[in-house]
Amino acid sequence: MGNANNPMKHPDPAAVGSLLRHVLELLDGDVAKVYEEQGLAEYRPRFSPVVRALLAEGPLSVRDLAAATGVTHSAASQTAAQMARAGLVTHSPDPLDARRRLIGLTPKARALVPRIEAEWEATAAAMAELDEELSMPLGRLLREVAQAVGRRPFRERVAAAYRARGGGLES
Template identity: 90%
Template structure:
């Protein structure tokens, strides 16, 4: 893509989505090349959390991977449709259901882990070309917006304009 076809840097939301599409799209293509067409990059944090902690409620899963309950629920539902997780009753609380890896997901773990490591190495290479590591910058942005939500910043800018 030429520089002329890049999103306007002032359109930050569009630019963020564009960068995410570029990165996630290429990682998804790698999974497809590896024979895992149903597997999505967004599944890896869930898989890693479930491997490390065992079955989790959606609330605990959301906390473990740092997303909203809604995002974790949607990802778990996509993974269930792909045959990678199940939802089973929590033996300690019948009102809750636990997300657990299926045997199919466990059989893919060596390939998932290898691709995770390759993706991390590729990200390190990309980071070396940037003025600061992308992950650090995004974490810094998330912290700043956590301190003062963007809607407050927009409202303040409107008042001063």
């Protein structure tokens, strides 16, 4: 696809999903490089929402962590597993329900919080600068997209468009 110095030359305007993934790769890739330059090579940008949620709420089940971070149960579970491999979270039995496991920050993760918070502040400032170059703030646009798809799922929109063109896709 390319990198920040060589963006996609001819993105297909109809391939919105590919473009969204490309933009996310550019943003996350550069933030990951900042972490690496700061000596935090094992830390990934996708860990930040988990760290924020666990700092704010304490140990959480995967389901509660998914809800707190706005991702699927599967994504929260995968991220927690990656973080456990990096020594950043633990999985321990829930004292109220032995069937559930709670995810909590390790002392290693807590020791990194000041450095991670400094990066969060720098990222927010960089995002504000980027937003100034855009016709509308990226976060605002993405929230609008999420709300619109929440009102009418994209699958329904695709099915309706398909039917309007004489196709047989069921909704």
